[in-house]
Amino acid sequence: MRTWRVVLVGFGTVGRGVAERLRASAGELESLGIAPRIVGVLDPRLGSVAAPSGLDPASLLQAAEGEGDLTQVPGALACEGGVAGVREIQADVVFELTPTNLRDGQPGLDHVRAALENGRHVSTTNKGPVALAWPELRDLAAANNVQLRCEGTVMSGTPLLNVCEAGLAGAGVRAVRGILNGTCNYILSRMEEGMAYDDALNEAQRLGYAETDPSGDVEGWDAAAKVAILGNLVLGGSLSLADVERGGIDSVDLDAVQNAVEGGKRLRLVGSVERGESAVTNARVTLEELPQDDPLAAVSGAGNLLTFETDALGAVSVAGPGAGRAETGHALVADLIAIHRAELS
Amino acid sequence: MRTWRVVLVGFGTVGRGVAERLRASAGELESLGIAPRIVGVLDPRLGSVAAPSGLDPASLLQAAEGEGDLTQVPGALACEGGVAGVREIQADVVFELTPTNLRDGQPGLDHVRAALENGRHVSTTNKGPVALAWPELRDLAAANNVQLRCEGTVMSGTPLLNVCEAGLAGAGVRAVRGILNGTCNYILSRMEEGMAYDDALNEAQRLGYAETDPSGDVEGWDAAAKVAILGNLVLGGSLSLADVERGGIDSVDLDAVQNAVEGGKRLRLVGSVERGESAVTNARVTLEELPQDDPLAAVSGAGNLLTFETDALGAVSVAGPGAGRAETGHALVADLIAIHRAELS
Numbered sequence: 001m002r003t004w005r006v007v008l009v010g011f012g013t014v015g016r017g018v019a020e021r022l023r024a025s026a027g028e029l030e031s032l033g034i035a036p037r038i039v040g041v042l043d044p045r046l047g048s049v050a051a052p053s054g055l056d057p058a059s060l061l062q063a064a065e066g067e068g069d070l071t072q073v074p075g076a077l078a079c080e081g082g083v084a085g086v087r088e089i090q091a092d093v094v095f096e097l098t099p100t101n102l103r104d105g106q107p108g109l110d111h112v113r114a115a116l117e118n119g120r121h122v123s124t125t126n127k128g129p130v131a132l133a134w135p136e137l138r139d140l141a142a143a144n145n146v147q148l149r150c151e152g153t154v155m156s157g158t159p160l161l162n163v164c165e166a167g168l169a170g171a172g173v174r175a176v177r178g179i180l181n182g183t184c185n186y187i188l189s190r191m192e193e194g195m196a197y198d199d200a201l202n203e204a205q206r207l208g209y210a211e212t213d214p215s216g217d218v219e220g221w222d223a224a225a226k227v228a229i230l231g232n233l234v235l236g237g238s239l240s241l242a243d244v245e246r247g248g249i250d251s252v253d254l255d256a257v258q259n260a261v262e263g264g265k266r267l268r269l270v271g272s273v274e275r276g277e278s279a280v281t282n283a284r285v286t287l288e289e290l291p292q293d294d295p296l297a298a299v300s301g302a303g304n305l306l307t308f309e310t311d312a313l314g315a316v317s318v319a320g321p322g323a324g325r326a327e328t329g330h331a332l333v334a335d336l337i338a339i340h341r342a343e344l345s
Numbered sequence: 346m347r348t349w350r351v352v353l354v355g356f357g358t359v360g361r362g363v364a365e366r367l368r369a370s371a372g373e374l375e376s377l378g379i380a381p382r383i384v385g386v387l388d389p390r391l392g393s394v395a396a397p398s399g400l401d402p403a404s405l406l407q408a409a410e411g412e413g414d415l416t417q418v419p420g421a422l423a424c425e426g427g428v429a430g431v432r433e434i435q436a437d438v439v440f441e442l443t444p445t446n447l448r449d450g451q452p453g454l455d456h457v458r459a460a461l462e463n464g465r466h467v468s469t470t471n472k473g474p475v476a477l478a479w480p481e482l483r484d485l486a487a488a489n490n491v492q493l494r495c496e497g498t499v500m501s502g503t504p505l506l507n508v509c510e511a512g513l514a515g516a517g518v519r520a521v522r523g524i525l526n527g528t529c530n531y532i533l534s535r536m537e538e539g540m541a542y543d544d545a546l547n548e549a550q551r552l553g554y555a556e557t558d559p560s561g562d563v564e565g566w567d568a569a570a571k572v573a574i575l576g577n578l579v580l581g582g583s584l585s586l587a588d589v590e591r592g593g594i595d596s597v598d599l600d601a602v603q604n605a606v607e608g609g610k611r612l613r614l615v616g617s618v619e620r621g622e623s624a625v626t627n628a629r630v631t632l633e634e635l636p637q638d639d640p641l642a643a644v645s646g647a648g649n650l651l652t653f654e655t656d657a658l659g660a661v662s663v664a665g666p667g668a669g670r671a672e673t674g675h676a677l678v679a680d681l682i683a684i685h686r687a688e689l690s
Contacts, residue, residue: 024517025517028515032514157658159513166508166511167504170675170679295664311369315665317664320658320659321661330515
């Protein structure tokens with residue numbers, strides 16, 4: 001049995017989802033020889049705490065959702081937060097779970113840097129660092145002989161990045177293409193039913209799919225970050241967000257959506273990236289008119305679907321959730337398992 | 346770099362697909378630290394040959410498709426075939442690629458037993474041994490400290506069994522449900538377009554989807570074997586083929602197919618199996634009338650699709666090829682990578 005000392009940076013929805021999934025999968029993790037121990041939780045609002053002997057996930061959840069004060073958790077010692085906490089708490093893995101910021105990647109980027117520099121493996125759900133600074137972080141991880149994983153950045157915990165390692169290695173993946181933003185797909189699906197863009201967006205906001213400032217979704221930033229991540233992780237590229245041609249749905253009109261339907265087609269916001277002769281190329285997010293038998297056209301509502309084009313298998317598609325507390329929480333558990341396996345090998 | 350000495354038992358379509366994929370993925374395998382070496386090929390028709398220093402895949406393919414005599418391959422030494430060959434050739438892994446026989450699993454079952462007893466890892470595309478004798482073979486592998494893998498038995502090389510290990514461990518897989526037989530799905534799809542059963546079957550035979558004796562497909566035996574394999578490998582069961590309730594499409598009539606379409610539904614042959622309170626349960630292959638928004642209803646033609654029902658992620662679906670030379674050949678490459686990784690860990 002190997003004990004994995006874990007620090008959680010951020011204890012919002014995703015952090016709590018992780019705590020829940022670590023509890024729910026404890027038996028399965030034990031059968032794999034993995035004993036996770038939460039030795040620190042750093043949160044700017046709830047407080048930052050450490051405990052070398054481990055913090056109970058149920059108590060952390062109770063404190064977060066009750067008084068909102070993590071220092072109330074039995075055994076918890078108040079400690080510095082942010083980069084200082086990441087540096088100082090003795091741990092094996094850092095789960096970086098702060099919100100994505102696609103302008104400069106902060107504060108996540110500095111957390112990831114600090115973790116890697118101090119010899120901790122990292123699993124992150126934060127798209128910023130991986131979409132903006134992959135070559136630097138990849139090299140920093142290699143130089144410190146640790147792993148940087150980010151299953152949760154694309155389609156939450158749906159197995160994608162780790163699947164490529166486990167099942168598509170050797171298959172010759174040539175390209176990746178997918179419906180990567182559930183909010184945009186939900187809005188387009190509602191417009192197909194006749195709803196105006198503004199009404200569909202309002203509805204998506206009411207349902208919690210879209211944020212108050214929806215620009216990250218509807219202008220294609222979120223999907224573009226995912227395209228950069230897929231190009232880097234699946235195809236071995238060195239892309240940054242700026243290398244991705246970016247379109248959105250914010251200027252689409254109802255007629256265009258409905259004309260597509262009348263012509264037996266579907267308008268979809270598609271993210272795609274290919275392996276070129278010498279480099280990863282054609283990274284883009286574009287509004288495409290798809291024939292109905294395209295697997296991407298069949299995705300309605302807030303679902304996500306990704307298709308890998310391969311030499312050996314032709315097209316292989318994976319469909320699954322794009323968001324959610326348990327769904328994203330599972331991504332960190334999956335990364336921990338992958339880190340455990342790869343470190344032993 | 347680790348050299349993996351491989352014996353191929355059977356050098357028909359799948360064996361040749363393996364040889365091609367080992368060539369095509371040589372660079373990627375090397376980057377993973379894997380150097381495969383074909384030290385034996387045993388085939389009842391083409392001859393059985395061994396070569397401790399390795400046989401060239403291109404020369405094997407040329408000999409098989411030219412004179413049909415493997416002893417012509419440079420460096421090849423004639424040797425005993427079948428069980429004797431499996432025992433005697435010094436190897437690390439045996440690829441068991443003989444045709445599936447769901448009555449008694451032979452000759453594949455004895456090949457797999459001999460390989461495991463002699464301390465070789467096994468990857469097989471043969472459904473017989475795994476569907477009929479899993480508990481015995483699983484225990485035999487464990488007793489000899491080797492791995493038994495069979496990615497190619499379900500949906501050819503589409504990542505499924507290895508994905509469960511890599512990405513769904515910890516997610517709480519409760520059930521598996523899928524379109525597992527491309528021939529039946531092709532016939533049902535054609536009947537939806539108005540073609541009679543016999544005509545659709547004849548067409549499937551002409552296209553090479555169905556065999557001269559189609560009973561293995563249309564009576565549900567093939568899908569039932571896959572359900573047993575999924576129950577065993579994904580859900581940890583101890584099923585045999587006889588534990589799977591089996592239905593087929595051989596008694597379906599055109600009216601039933603077309604009535605379903607008119608009612609906005611689709612008739613599909615669905616394989617499914619669940620984790621029960623104390624055991625794996627409800628293993629069955631049945632003709633089901635599915636609503637059109639069921640992901641399984643969307644599979645037309647000879648495609649395959651499998652849905653995992655999980656606690657953490659809800660439904661995750663994987664769609665990909667169900668057959669084919671390169672497609673199945675890749676399964677053995679994927680298993681070799683999985684064996685390599687797991688052996689190191």
